[in-house]
Amino acid sequence: MYQYNDFDRAFLAARNAQFRQQVERRIDGSLTEEEFRPLRLMNGLYLQLHAYMLRVAIPYGTLRGEQMRMLATIADKWDKGYGHFTTRQNIQYNWPKLPDVPDILDALGEVQLHAIQTSGNTIRNVTADHFAGAAADEIADPRPVAELLRQWSTDHPEFQFLPRKFKLAVSGAEHDRAVLRAHDIGIQLVEKDGQRGVRVFVGGGLGRTPVIGKVIKDFLPEADMLPYLEAIVSVYNTLGRRDNKYKARIKITVNENGLETIKQKAEERFAVLKPLFEGVDQQMLAGIRAMFAAPAFRNAPLEGYEEARAASPAFRAWTDTNLSAHKQEGYAIVTVSLKKHGETPGDATSEQMRLLADLAEKYGHDDIRISHEQNVILPHVHKSDLPALYEALKPAGLATANVGLVSDIIACPGMDYCALATARSIPVAQEIATRFEELKLEHEVGPLKIKISGCINACGHHHVGHIGILGLDRAGVENYQITLGGDGSEDAALGERTGPGFAYDEITGAIETIVKTYLGLREGAEETFLAAYRRVGAQPFKDALYPEKAERKADAA
Amino acid sequence: MPRPFTPKVVTANALLEGDVVYFTAADTWTRQLAEAELLHDAETAEARLAVAAQQQDQIVGAYLTDMKDGDAGPEPTHFREEFRRTGPSNYFHGKQAEA
Ligand code: SF4
Numbered sequence: 050m051y052q053y054n055d056f057d058r059a060f061l062a063a064r065n066a067q068f069r070q071q072v073e074r075r076i077d078g079s080l081t082e083e084e085f086r087p088l089r090l091m092n093g094l095y096l097q098l099h100a101y102m103l104r105v106a107i108p109y110g111t112l113r114g115e116q117m118r119m120l121a122t123i124a125d126k127w128d129k130g131y132g133h134f135t136t137r138q139n140i141q142y143n144w145p146k147l148p149d150v151p152d153i154l155d156a157l158g159e160v161q162l163h164a165i166q167t168s169g170n171t172i173r174n175v176t177a178d179h180f181a182g183a184a185a186d187e188i189a190d191p192r193p194v195a196e197l198l199r200q201w202s203t204d205h206p207e208f209q210f211l212p213r214k215f216k217l218a219v220s221g222a223e224h225d226r227a228v229l230r231a232h233d234i235g236i237q238l239v240e241k242d243g244q245r246g247v248r249v250f251v252g253g254g255l256g257r258t259p260v261i262g263k264v265i266k267d268f269l270p271e272a273d274m275l276p277y278l279e280a281i282v283s284v285y286n287t288l289g290r291r292d293n294k295y296k297a298r299i300k301i302t303v304n305e306n307g308l309e310t311i312k313q314k315a316e317e318r319f320a321v322l323k324p325l326f327e328g329v330d331q332q333m334l335a336g337i338r339a340m341f342a343a344p345a346f347r348n349a350p351l352e353g354y355e356e357a358r359a360a361s362p363a364f365r366a367w368t369d370t371n372l373s374a375h376k377q378e379g380y381a382i383v384t385v386s387l388k389k390h391g392e393t394p395g396d397a398t399s400e401q402m403r404l405l406a407d408l409a410e411k412y413g414h415d416d417i418r419i420s421h422e423q424n425v426i427l428p429h430v431h432k433s434d435l436p437a438l439y440e441a442l443k444p445a446g447l448a449t450a451n452v453g454l455v456s457d458i459i460a461c462p463g464m465d466y467c468a469l470a471t472a473r474s475i476p477v478a479q480e481i482a483t484r485f486e487e488l489k490l491e492h493e494v495g496p497l498k499i500k501i502s503g504c505i506n507a508c509g510h511h512h513v514g515h516i517g518i519l520g521l522d523r524a525g526v527e528n529y530q531i532t533l534g535g536d537g538s539e540d541a542a543l544g545e546r547t548g549p550g551f552a553y554d555e556i557t558g559a560i561e562t563i564v565k566t567y568l569g570l571r572e573g574a575e576e577t578f579l580a581a582y583r584r585v586g587a588q589p590f591k592d593a594l595y596p597e598k599a600e601r602k603a604d605a606a
Numbered sequence: 607m608p609r610p611f612t613p614k615v616v617t618a619n620a621l622l623e624g625d626v627v628y629f630t631a632a633d634t635w636t637r638q639l640a641e642a643e644l645l646h647d648a649e650t651a652e653a654r655l656a657v658a659a660q661q662q663d664q665i666v667g668a669y670l671t672d673m674k675d676g677d678a679g680p681e682p683t684h685f686r687e688e689f690r691r692t693g694p695s696n697y698f699h700g701k702q703a704e705a
Contacts, residue, residue, distance in 0.1 A: 076622070078663045096666055098690055099700045101624040129699055144699070147622050393696045464686065465694035475696045525684050 050113060050416070051196045051340050053161045060204070061158050064165065068092045069151035076148065091171070091209075093164025094150055097468050103142045103150060104167040105157060109177035109195035109219070110138035112417040114406035119160040121402035127153050132402070134387065134395040136421045136459055136510055137216070138176045139167055143466055165203060170211045172202035172282070178220040178227045179420035182343060183382050183428035185374040187222040189238045189245065193338040194274070195219045197330065198236075201275060208282055212289030213297035215282065216254075223539060228421060230262040230541040231255050231513060233299045234281060236274070245271045251281060251311065252303030253541075255507035260300040261541045263308050265315070273323065275330045280318035284311060344414035346377045347431050357436035364439050366492070367450040372435075381432055383413075385425040385442060386449040386457060390486040394460040394478050395423030404445050412438050421510075422459055424452065455491040455499060455564065456482035459510055463503025463520060464527075470503035472520025472527040473553070477501055480557045485564075494564055497578045500535075513537035515579050516563060517544040518556065529556040533563070533590055534582045547591055548598075559594055566593040612672045614651045615642040615680050616658040617690070618665035626690045626701065627665060628680075629658040635665060637701070639691045640679035645670075 053061075068088070075085040089095075093104040105120070112120075120140055124132050127149045128142040135141055145153060157163055167174055175195045182190040198217055202208065208215070220227040221238040229235025235250035246268050253262025269277055285299045288306060296305075303311050358365045373382040385405065388394050397405070409417045409427055412434040418426035425447075430438060442448040451457050458481060461467065463474030478501055485491045500514030504521075511517030517532035529551050532544030551559045564578075570589055571581045582590075592599035616629035627635040628642035636642060645651040651670050659668040671687055673680035682688045693700025 081662055082666050096619055096624055098686075099625060099693055100619075129697075143694075145624075147624065464689055465696055470686075473695060475694075479696065522686075527685065 050111060051108075051192075051337060057161070058158075061161075061163055061165075064092075064163075064204075065151065065154045065158055068154060072147060072151055087169065090168040091166065092150075092154065093167035094145075094147075095168060095468075097143070097466050098464075098470075099466065100144045101147060101150070102466065103145045103153060103164060104135075105140050105142070105162060105164045106167050106174035107138050107140060107162070107419050108199050109175055109181065109192045110179050110419045110421075111177075111181075111192060112419065113160075114410040114415050114417065116160045116162055117402050117406040117409070117417055119156060119162070121399035121406070123153055123156055124399040124402070126156075131396050131398045133393070133462065134397065134419050134423050134425070136423065136461070136508055137174055138179075138419050138421060139174055140419070141462070143462075168214075169209075170213050170215075172198075172205065172208055172211075172215045172217060175199050175202070176216070176218045176227060176232075176421060178222060179418040179422075179426050180226060180373060180382055180428060181221060181418075182341065182416075183375050183377075183380075184222055184226075185376045186224055187220075187238075187376070188240055189221045190341055190343075191219040191221040191227075191236075191238055193334060193341050194236065194238065194247075196337045196341075197275065197334050198278070200333070201279075201330070208286065211282070211286055212291050212302075213294070213299075215285075215299070217278075225537070225539040225541070226420075228510065228513065228537040228541075229253070230539075231259075231510070231537060232262060234278060235262050236278075239268060241268050247271065247274050249277065249281075252300040252308070254298050254300040255510060255512050256298070257295055257505050257507075258298075258300065259507065259512040259543050260304065261543065262300075263303065265308065265312050271334075272328070272331050273319070276322040276326045277315070277319050280315045280322055281311075283318050283322075284314045288314070343377075344416065344429055346380060346429070349379065349431060349433055351379060352433045354432045354435055363450070364436060367439055367448060368435065370450045370454060370492075371452045375429070377429070379432055381430055381435065383427040383430045383435070383438065384420070384452045385427065385447050386451055387424050387447075388451055388457045388482065389446050389449045390451075390456055390482045391479050392446070393475050394458050397425070401445050401447060404441070404447070408438060408441055422457065424457070451491060453496045453498070455485045455494055455497050457498070458482060459498075459500040459514070461502050461509035463501075463509075467503060469506060470520070471505070471522040472503050472529065474501040474503040474509055474518070474520055477518060477520070477529065477553070477556055481560050484557050484561060488561070490564070490568075493574075494568065495574065495577055497564070498537075499560070510537060511535070512543045513541065514544060515582070516560065518560075521550060523550065527553045529553070529559075531559060531563070531594070533587055534579065536579060545587055547587060547594055549595070562593050563590050566590050611647055612683065613675060613680070614645045614670045615639070615673050616645075616651075616655050616668055617642070617671055617687075618658070618668040621662075621664055621666055624666075629654065629668070633657060635661070637704070639673075639681070642673075642680050644673060644675060644680045
């Protein structure tokens, strides 16, 4: 894992000292809010509905035990004993007080974490496949590239005032777990004729105008990656619109100018930039890569694992849903669900964080991941340790066997916290999860991704949910629109709206109707919701959701 | 005929704590909506907002928001303000826990 060098440490300390002074000057009145606002946003501090909110980056979703423990300490000392993990692999504290924030940032600095560029029109936290370095299907660990990008983009003088925020994601596998195609730039590590390189997607994004990213470069040798990315961002910085916030993201720049124009301009800029790089980036990448060497995997018998599966149906169910294939024989990737039925998706208490830190050190080579799906991953667990791990997770409410199922819902903070929200999302997620737990249906339903956003900004990724829910304010009342058929994977697709929205107290019933309709029409348990939807289209679901309309149509026929 | 004016209060977030505050008739800030000054016409409302917004050393982001005249003082007409005066619905935190 990456370790800060003296330069990183000094930079962060200087930056934190600077912000401490800025906070002091705001409090003593020498800075107005207008002056202070951009400064606090640069350091991840928002003002939300009920309090400030501090957004801390978890670079490429990777944490060590001691870092997770510090996140817990911060939650206890300066917040309300919990944190909220987001779809951008950040953690948000919902209740910090302004005078405490400099101390929080110093505490984060002690464990090499920060909140820099988690807001503002800058390059944001670089996200990555949460199974990086462990997945059986990856060609290389994407995190060294992500770390290089983090260093390059942090305080990059040219890119501190972009037309709008800018999000990067990196993955090392063909199967896209990092939603590359919904990012301003998505980077996929690929190999061609034995040469390492990257495929670059550009102009993806959700929000008000959802767009699936397009391939701007199918193959770029690794050595050209950084100058090429710099070229793209530089072209966007010049061409991107600053007259209209809603047309400022690169997806609009690409749509308005055409991919070919952007590509041509990027190539021109690349030709200028490439000679300036002189290979220093490649030397740094090699250094970073050495720090991400795979852990010393154990070659041990699978003792007790199959026996435990046979003996305990609960353990078996958990292994069926929460494990993924590891590249190392005898190992598994464990997804710890932060979606216990009825709980807030993505929230972890300080106690849970400490337990996860301990368990990662004991069973998981001190490696923890946060997924954009708001779960925690222990990427390297030997299968013989799984029964003990499961037993340790259970009393902490962390052994829910629901990964990838109906109740494994992504939900943004919505109107319960977010100042931009138009409706709540958390209680909708809680109620859907609780309903399906009562129905005891979700294991029968199988893989189904529900994603909920509390406004059109789409932090809850509703456009790429198999079932997406968007909370709106319709004449002063919460109203929920449903989309179907979205997909955030390599087969990326945007969901289609079913029709008129549903009231707050109708939305859970509507979701139940959709799921039951699917169960009634699927060709067998192997046909997933998404596959069935692709086969039959939206109509059967619409007919079930809006029976009056369906009847009228039948009468007219 | 001019449209009837919906009464308003001035609200903001406290500078240090970040929690929701309301402007009173005494030019001070209160955490209780019931103690807020209810403003009955547009001109007064704008004037009071201007006074309130000057207190930059105490608050952030003052704005006018619709209220109705209830039995115990101003009451929200929109769910956003209802949440702001109550707290989140997933935990017993915020104003509801402090009352
Ligand atoms: S989608 Fe909207 S409500 Fe949800 S977190 Fe983003 S901005 Fe806030």
